[in-house]
Amino acid sequence: MSYTSAIYLAIFLPVTLIAYQLTPKKHRGKILIGASAVFFWSLSKWLIVYLAGAIVVTHYTAIGIERAREAAFDATPDEIELRQEKSKKILRLGILLVLGTLVVLKYTNFTFMNVTQLLRSFGSSIVYKPHRILVPIGISFYTLESIGYLLDVHWGKVKAIQSLEKTALFLGFFPKLMEGPICQYSDLEGTLFNNEPLQFENLKRGMLRIFWGMFKKIVIADRLAIIVNSIYSNYSDYHGGMILFAAVGYTMQLYMEFSGVMDIVIGTAELFGIKMPENFRQPFFAKNATEFWQRWHISLGKWLKSYVFYPVSVSKTVKKWNQFGRKKIGKFWTRVGTSALALFPVWLINGLWHGPFWNYIFYGMYYFTLLLIEVSIEPTWKKWMKKIHVDMKAGWYRAGQTVKLLCIVFTGEMFFRAPGLKAGFTMFGNLFKDFSLAPIFNGALEHYGLERMDLNVVVWGIIIVFVFDILKEKNKLSYEEFNKLALPVRWSAYYALILAVIILGAYGEGYQAIDLIYAGF
Amino acid sequence: MKRNLKKGTAFLLILAAILFVVSEFINKSYSCNQDMVGDRSKNVVALEKERKDSIDMLIVGDSETYTTLSPMKFWDQCGITSFVGGQSGQQLSEAYNVFQKGIERQSPKLVLIETNMFYRKTNKSTKAMNAVQEFGNKYFSVFNHHSIWKKLVCNRGIKPVQSYKGFLIKTQVASYEGNGYMRRCHGDKRINSNAKSYVEKIVRKCKSRGIDVVFYSAPSPKNYNYEKHRALKAYAKRLGVKYVDLNMKQKILKIDWKRDTIDRGDHLNIAGAEKVSNYMIKYVSENYKLPDHRNDPSYSEWNKLAANYNKEEQLSISRIMAMNTGRQTGTKNGKRSNN
Structure with a gap:
């Protein structure tokens, strides 16, 4: 279940919203935690224990740090120093546990492979066979959030969260699990724990943002992915204009996808009245x-x-x-x-x-x-x-x-x-060989899995997104201004956007679902 | 609050109405021109358009169906009306949907289920996702056929493909070089539990309606092995369903893996399909009493289609033979062609 899947949009989100609204205010946080657990489980199954572990470690480390610091205020200078040392030790232990998990899961194979390779260059015969290590979704994101929060508590910038439920929600809130944004505690504490009832205004605003994100992701990025993947998987066969196209195409794909998913993430949080920091x-x-x-x-x-x-x-x-x-x-x-x-x-x-x-x-x-x-x-x-x-x-x-x-x-x-550093240099070298833009314009791109009509959608989609970006840059586009327009105009805009996503989306027959790029990091 | 609720409801109702209108427009567009339908959905749409209660045998499954069993041969040899409701990469949830559509307008007496999809990987969320998508597709065809806009805007995308009651004539040749892929062993390859739930739904429904069910495995070194054979045989026995594993009938079928496959042992071409169809015609006519409609004037269009089919089949097989001869003698015609 990813943010752009039918099950997320048509089942998971509506069910969570209804359950959230029907639950008494003080228990709404539990609904969000439950939804986050279901979401995480759907992607990483039992690896949820890593997230649970990170939550528990972060929670008790923060409390430990704060207790050590608080005791220091009414103590003698020697005691203060001692307490600060203790606070530092607790901080180091907490960071070691959460960061250590990330390092072991993500970098063990890389480290051992490079060390053995280095030793082999000195004549060693050691061979390292990489192990298959399962990495939970979003570990790179919640680990940074945990470290940032612990440091903030240690520096006295924020108070330690006293409720485990709130720490769980801060680290595991489902909209940001897959691709961030990497939130600092101060970014969320104002709205994440308010448990406000659903507001019609928030729902409208959130849904608009979600569909705009869907437009960027499944109308533009997923189409670009087909052609970009095709060129990158056979990168050595291409040179000049095609390499340039691959580089530009991937940058556009990444921008449309990552910023599109951020729109969905921020829009989802907005449905619950939660403000998330912008990522683009x-x-x-x-x-x-x-x-x-x-x-x-x-x-x-x-x-x-x-x-x-x-x-x-x-x-x-x-x-x-x-x-x-x-x-x-x-x-x-x-x-x-x-x-x-x-x-x-x-x-x-x-x-x-x-x-x-x-x-x-x-x-x-x-x-x-x-x-x-x-x-x-x-x-x-x-x-x-x-x-x-x-x-x-x-x-x-x-x-x-x-x-x-x-x-x-x-x-x-x-x-x-590029699929590796060597491949990156090969592509960079090939960029200057037989440079010609002809393959981009002579219809050759149609042989990479996209029809001409698909390419037109990509081009027009990018133009539309950049027009909106220009308006935003010039402060001429805001939801508040849009909301002042007459109802038929606003509703027409909503319907046009929804229909564009449904009709022009690169999903279903003839297309393959494209995984979220940053979810893999 | 009440005002907002009313507004929200009105918004959703208008949206549903728009989607319904667009879906109807799409339905009309492809009812006028069936070639507009995407390749994967063509058989399903064509099945819906078959004359009511005219199909006696329904075949469901993935691409192994429309490359192995030819309804025109069933018709030609014993007057059985059959239809291949297969789709490339068909999931069992989709097969169930096709089966449902089949029994809504038709009264088949026999359902053949190709077993390759029993092993298609699906997890629980895929299952739920399929259910959501099926629901959407059922009531708003815009979700399923949304890409039709390309064909409406630009006719270049329309590629007519001749289908013979769901069967596709494939003429490419890419040899399978291995041998003995059904070597006996002791293990069983577990069948996907999500797949099982749909299979059992189909079987239950068939039994309640007095429809016979047969599981069959198309010859395919790429997709089958003895472990799967053992598991499928045991599963069919448990459900009380007959099972025909054509991978175990190599000697009778005489499939020439150098010539009869289009993609190195994944699918069969028309030369291979002819052998499989002949075997299954014999099997069906010996085990089930399906009516012979050849002298029924209301089925005259089947005779016309069969005549075209026979011509194309002969031509295609002779082309494959020539290609094979060319390869053996090292001539230019022997160039491999990939699907």
């Missing part, structure tokens, strides 16, 4: 790679910023480097060094978080390098532009920035989607 904010309108990551998979970027970037930036190592740098190597290189020290772990974790594959690590390092370059040269660049009187807000300059950003993003996604 028109990413292709960013000026550079740094801004792109403030608009693309926002919750991951925010998590890495809060729990990796900031702690590293204020760490003793960075402070020492700053002191050393200012004296010895000057302001510019000190800044570059500081940025490198703080950004490197961020992007290494970003790459590794996506999965135990070298192309993901390369993807992280690719953005690390680009962002470091941007951070390092930005002040100097601005000075130069000012000197030669270039208006950095001019249309032509913005267009140039967009082209540069698109090249960066398409290249990154090409490596990200």
